[in-house]
Amino acid sequence: MSRCDIGYHRRMARWQPDARGRLEAAAFELFRERGFEQTTVADIAARAGLDKRTFYRLFGDKREALFSGGAHLEEVLVKAVAETDATPFEAVVAAFRRVAEDIFADRLELVRARQAIIASSPELQERELRKGTSMVAAVSAALRAKGLGETTATLATESGVTVFRVAYARWVAPDSDAPLTDLIAEVATELRAITSATG
Amino acid sequence: MSRCDIGYHRRMARWQPDARGRLEAAAFELFRERGFEQTTVADIAARAGLDKRTFYRLFGDKREALFSGGAHLEEVLVKAVAETDATPFEAVVAAFRRVAEDIFADRLELVRARQAIIASSPELQERELRKGTSMVAAVSAALRAKGLGETTATLATESGVTVFRVAYARWVAPDSDAPLTDLIAEVATELRAITSATG
Incomplete structure (x- = not known):
């Protein structure tokens, strides 16, 4: 199965324990390290070991993670x-x-x-x-x-x-x-x- | 001279008496008539008998007119x-x-x-x-x-x-x-x- 398959991502998201907490921590770290403007949602998701889809399932936008x-x-x-x-x-x-x-x-x-x-x-x-x-x-x-x-x-x-x-x-x-x-x-x-x- | 010539617009803008007041009044009227979302800066400028360039010389964005x-x-x-x-x-x-x-x-x-x-x-x-x-x-x-x-x-x-x-x-x-x-x-x-x- 390809990683681009929507079902795959949905299931991955569902399996993540405390995805919200991990994304918040990753966003906070990255905003401190690189600055808010220089951080993308993709960066935050990657740092948390998750994907952008999971981020947007939990937060309306990049600001919301803070x-x-x-x-x-x-x-x-x-x-x-x-x-x-x-x-x-x-x-x-x-x-x-x-x-x-x-x-x-x-x-x-x-x-x-x-x-x-x-x-x-x-x-x-x-x-x-x-x-x-x-x-x-x-x-x-x-x-x-x-x-x-x-x-x-x-x-x-x-x-x-x-x-x-x-x-x-x-x-x-x-x-x-x-x-x-x-x-x-x-x-x-x-x-x-x-x-x-x-x- | 074409109306698209930049010098023409600059001079027009400079000649308008109370361009700011006219644009504010036009914005207010249009926001009431059509709603804020449905009104463009071009609409506001046209209602005031001015151009978009004059609008942006006086206001940072559409919201600012209010x-x-x-x-x-x-x-x-x-x-x-x-x-x-x-x-x-x-x-x-x-x-x-x-x-x-x-x-x-x-x-x-x-x-x-x-x-x-x-x-x-x-x-x-x-x-x-x-x-x-x-x-x-x-x-x-x-x-x-x-x-x-x-x-x-x-x-x-x-x-x-x-x-x-x-x-x-x-x-x-x-x-x-x-x-x-x-x-x-x-x-x-x-x-x-x-x-x-x-x-």
């Missing part, structure tokens, strides 16, 4: 928001602290490398912005599911996301050493002070 | 932030109220039509997100120029942008009739209440 962690992050956030009795803004801040502990802690070097790859490409920056929008929608929906109005849910979520973004930027900065969860708590306090200050 | 107002909005915001003595968050909220009065008031129907066009295309949504990022950077730089630290500048700007976005969404909603500047003041009060509430 963003699939977003779904897990969203899940953890939504679950944390649903489980707490805190006020809306506190609930979102607590959810991001949960994410900081469960997903980001001990991964600072990987996160820094990933941010450097994203910073290198306007296309990746656009995708990151869209993923942020999807995260806001998911968290806001989780707050509404607790009976909150749309405005309250949106304001609490956006404020929490702002806190997370500023804390995250501090955390990945070259000279940082504080844990992300502490930075989130600190920045939340700063946001409270800034929004409540009157002239 | 976003050039962003530069003016940024200017008004930056100037308003620079001129006030209010606290950082109040300064940003006041700047958005200035924008609401100087740019948006009396343009609700146009703004609604523009939002409907943007909502129809993921490409336009991505561009809008990027413009938002650029606006945040400009306002935040204006606050830093007043001597504020980076975190304070970012938190005040992002919080102000959140207020503006929520107020703007309410304003363009089909059943709304309150002025945008009042909605901004209202939502700013809600954000203050939400971020300061503790459980």
